[in-house]
Amino acid sequence: MSRYRAISWRSCRHVVQVPRAPCRVARAGIALTVLTMVSGCTWFSPDAGMGVVATVADRELNKDVAAIRTSNEAEAVAIAVRRLLGRTLTADAAVQIALLNNRGLQAAYNELALAEAAMVEASLPPNPRISYLRRAGSNELEVERAIVADILALATLPARSEIALVRFRQAQLRAALETLRLATDARRAYYRAVAAQELAVFLAQAQSTAETAAQLAVRLGETGAMNKLDQARDQVFYADITAQLAVARQAAASEREALIRLLGLWGGNLDFKLPSALPKLPGRAQSLAGVELEAVRRRVDLQIARMELDAIARAYGLSQATRFINLLEAGYADKFEKNQEGNRIRKRGFEVDLQIPIFDFGEVRVREAEALYMQTVNRLLELAVNVRSEARDAYRVYRSAYDIAGHYQREVLPLRKIISEETLLRYNAMQIDVFALLAEERQRVLATITAIQAKRDFWLASADLKAAVAGGGRPRNGSEGTSPMAASSAEAGRH
Numbered sequence: 001m002s003r004y005r006a007i008s009w010r011s012c013r014h015v016v017q018v019p020r021a022p023c024r025v026a027r028a029g030i031a032l033t034v035l036t037m038v039s040g041c042t043w044f045s046p047d048a049g050m051g052v053v054a055t056v057a058d059r060e061l062n063k064d065v066a067a068i069r070t071s072n073e074a075e076a077v078a079i080a081v082r083r084l085l086g087r088t089l090t091a092d093a094a095v096q097i098a099l100l101n102n103r104g105l106q107a108a109y110n111e112l113a114l115a116e117a118a119m120v121e122a123s124l125p126p127n128p129r130i131s132y133l134r135r136a137g138s139n140e141l142e143v144e145r146a147i148v149a150d151i152l153a154l155a156t157l158p159a160r161s162e163i164a165l166v167r168f169r170q171a172q173l174r175a176a177l178e179t180l181r182l183a184t185d186a187r188r189a190y191y192r193a194v195a196a197q198e199l200a201v202f203l204a205q206a207q208s209t210a211e212t213a214a215q216l217a218v219r220l221g222e223t224g225a226m227n228k229l230d231q232a233r234d235q236v237f238y239a240d241i242t243a244q245l246a247v248a249r250q251a252a253a254s255e256r257e258a259l260i261r262l263l264g265l266w267g268g269n270l271d272f273k274l275p276s277a278l279p280k281l282p283g284r285a286q287s288l289a290g291v292e293l294e295a296v297r298r299r300v301d302l303q304i305a306r307m308e309l310d311a312i313a314r315a316y317g318l319s320q321a322t323r324f325i326n327l328l329e330a331g332y333a334d335k336f337e338k339n340q341e342g343n344r345i346r347k348r349g350f351e352v353d354l355q356i357p358i359f360d361f362g363e364v365r366v367r368e369a370e371a372l373y374m375q376t377v378n379r380l381l382e383l384a385v386n387v388r389s390e391a392r393d394a395y396r397v398y399r400s401a402y403d404i405a406g407h408y409q410r411e412v413l414p415l416r417k418i419i420s421e422e423t424l425l426r427y428n429a430m431q432i433d434v435f436a437l438l439a440e441e442r443q444r445v446l447a448t449i450t451a452i453q454a455k456r457d458f459w460l461a462s463a464d465l466k467a468a469v470a471g472g473g474r475p476r477n478g479s480e481g482t483s484p485m486a487a488s489s490a491e492a493g494r495h
Contacts, residue, residue, distance in 0.1 A: 044120060049112045049172050056176035056300065060470040061183050063096050067109040077101060085265075085272045091190045091279075091459075094263060098186035099179060101264035108178040115171030122164030125157055159314065166311040170304050177300045180472030182262065187463040189259040191278065195456035196252035198277045199449060203245040206445050210238040217434070230434045237438050241445070278455050281409060285402040288395055291469065295391035300471035302387055305380045312376045316369040387468075394461070394468035401458040408451035416447045 045051075050067050057065045068074050077100045084093045099105065217234035220226035260270060288294065296302065423440040426432045467473035 044116060048109075049116050049168065049175070050109065052169075052172040053109070053112070053176045053179055056173075057099065057179050057183075060180060060298070060466075061095065061099075063092075063099050063183065065099050065179055067113075068106055081265075081269065085269055088273045088275055089190070090275075091187050094190040094259065095183045095186050097263045097265075098182050102182055102186075102262060103264055105178060105182050108175050112171050112175040115168050119164040119168035122167075123157070123161040163311055163314045166307055166314065170307045170311070173300050173304045173307070177304065177471055180300060180467065180470055182472075184463055184467040184472040186259070186262045188460055189255070189262050191456055191459040191463070193252070193255040193259045194274050194278050195452055196248065196255040197274055199452050200245065200248040200252045201276060202448055202452065203241060203248050203445075206441075207238070207241045207245050209441075210234075210241045213438075214238040226434070233435055233438055237442065240442075278452070278459060281402065281405055281455065281458060285399055286465070288465075288469075291391045291395045292388045295387050295469045296384065298470050299387050302380075302383060302471075305376075305383050309373075309376045309380050312369075312373045316373050390468045390473070394465045398458075398461040398465045401454070401461040405451070405454040405458040408447070408454050412447055413451055416444050420444050 047054075048067060048069075050065070054065050057063050066073065066077060068077055081097050081101050084097050087093075214234045214237075217226055217231045221228065221231045256274070260266075265272070420440055423432065423437055427434070427437045464473065
């Protein structure tokens with residue numbers, strides 16, 4: 001049997017075994033193979049690609065991220081989550097909890113680890129094939145040994161490694177995009193939950209007032225001081241407020257559960273405390289004169305699309321270089337035979353396997369790569385146009401929501417308060433009837449509900465504006481993703 005020796009190098013931490021070659025030609029081929037493998041080898045990064053994700057999260061969100069892979073890391077995350085839940089929850093705290101505790105985001109980070117494994121695999125040269133054949137007959141003994149390597153795969157290894165690296169960087173940005181998306185969703189869910197709770201609390205107060213008025217109307221009706229019409233008006237107002245309160249409480253519970261799902265909470269962590277009202281409006285709205293340019297510069301999905309174009313271009317160049325060669329394998333081979341006198345004779349040489357392009361000269365693959373490249377160009381241009389439009393629209397909505405919410409806070413609610421106080425004074429002085437009092441109370445309730453919703457819409461618009469500039473909003477038409485054919489572009493140069 002043949003003897004083996006191990007050849008290892010530290011940069012790849014990989015061991016390859018090759019048979020000891022009996023001639024200089026074989027040794028030269030083995031040396032060439034080893035040098036090629038060393039030059040093209042890439043190994044796993046210490047942080048599994050999370051450095052880019054952490055940088056984006058810190059720059060755009062000022063938050064920490066963590067890929068949980070050990071029990072110690074899981075315990076550290078649990079401690080941080082409990083600490084954040086120990087006080088009244090804020091929007092920033094909710095986002096931080098989601099980034100640490102959401103298991104869907106952890107699955108996205110697992111996808112990043114898989115992408116890194118695929119990159120490392122693509123950077124490794126193909127394993128050489130070793131064959132050993134021994135045939136013995138009555139009068140002769142034949143021994144054949146061969147080492148066969150995929151020469152085309154070795155020749156295209158640098159180009160394929162570059163494509164794989166681009167794909168890995170895309171995966172890093174996709175993980176960052178999922179991080180931004182979860183942060184946006186968590187922030188929106190927080191504002192919705194707080195607004196729903198604030199509305200439910202207000203309606204509970206309005207119901208208490210309406211209940212007191214209804215009970216007073218019943219007693220006045222029993223004494224004959226109030227007619228049936230006014231009693232019915234008091235009762236129907238109380239009934240309406242009661243129905244609205246039931247709907248508001250149901251909505252508040254549902255919004256809280258939506259927030260819980262995004263934060264990844266369960267068990268004893270469900271009793272966290274939300275503030276009684278939404279934050280006050282800022283003193284002044286943001287001024288983003290160059291919102292389009294900011295979006296084009298910072299949007300993560302646009303960076304992914306640019307990388308997709310780069311990967312397609314590299315794969316297209318690779319297709320051009322290998323268009324006439326589909327499979328080329330070569331290797332050293334030696335053979336032992338016995339002649340008629342019984343002496344062993346060694347025969348040496350090379351074996352080459354070449355597919356001849358008689359029917360397909362590679363034109364189909366070149367046309368396909370060319371069409372795929374132009375498709376990617378057009379998708380990138382479409383996404384750039386959409387990014388600009390989304391940024392402009394998000395800023396307009398933000399400013400409009402700020403003006404509307406500010407108008408209710410500065411104008412409508414103070415005026416409604418004055419009207420309610422004056423109406424009550426006139427009712428107590430018996431200058432107006434109960435119907436006028438109830439009509440004014442209904443208007444006050446509606447104005448307060450609208451003011452709460454306007455403030456909620458402003459904070460939602462603020463979250464949407466951040467997503468429109470940095471990325472993380474929900475795609476409307478899937479344009480930020482890659483096309484189905486684009487996923488196979490790296491394969492275009494492997495065959």
